[in-house]
Amino acid sequence: MSIAHAVAAAVSFTWLGMVIAISFIEAPLKFRAPGVSLQTGLSIGRLVFRALNTVEAALAMVLLVVLVADPPSPTVIVAVGVVVVVLAAQLLVVRPRLTRRSDLVLAGPAGPHEVDQPTRRSPVHYSYVGLELVKIAALVISGAAALAGA
Template structure:
């Protein structure tokens, strides 16, 4: 295994751990902590996800550079491409919509179609979670494929 492949596997699995830890452990738990209101939780979430997405963008660039420097298997390349496309969709399409919704909630109102349930998760939130699940699968596949040389 080349150094580039070892680094690519490490980056994939590090990124995987970050997504699981933040999206599926930290994010839901912060709203259960004593004294954390919806507004405080949303404010914390925005900061945490902005930081996560920044690190993810850096990791995506690193993976792409490694792919060009020492191309791994077609499986690994395809999985990394899926990860990068999913991240781009989250950053360019889903996150702006979630930000608009959280702006409304933080301002004390909700979107007109959700005025009766302002704290209910929106469909956009579920699409973000769905994309996170796709990203997790693709990161597992990319890391494993690079390690296996498949």
């Protein structure tokens, strides 16, 4: 196995761990902590996901550079391509919609005639979770295939 392929595997599995830890452990648990309001949880979530997405973009760049430097198998290339496309969809399509929705909650009601704030998850939230699941599968495949040299 080349150093580039080992780096690709390490980056894939590091990224995988970050997504699982933040999206599926930290994010839902913060809303169950005593004393954490919806507004506080959303504010924390925005900061955490902004940081995660920044690191994800950097990891995507590392993977792309490594793949260009020493092209691996088609399996790794396709899996990394899926990861990059999913991340782009999350950043460019889904996150802006989630941000607009959380802006409404964080702003609070403007007056007695204000439309009720959203109180349940939107379909956009579920699309983000669905994309996270696709990203997880693609990261597992890219990491395993890079390790196996497949």
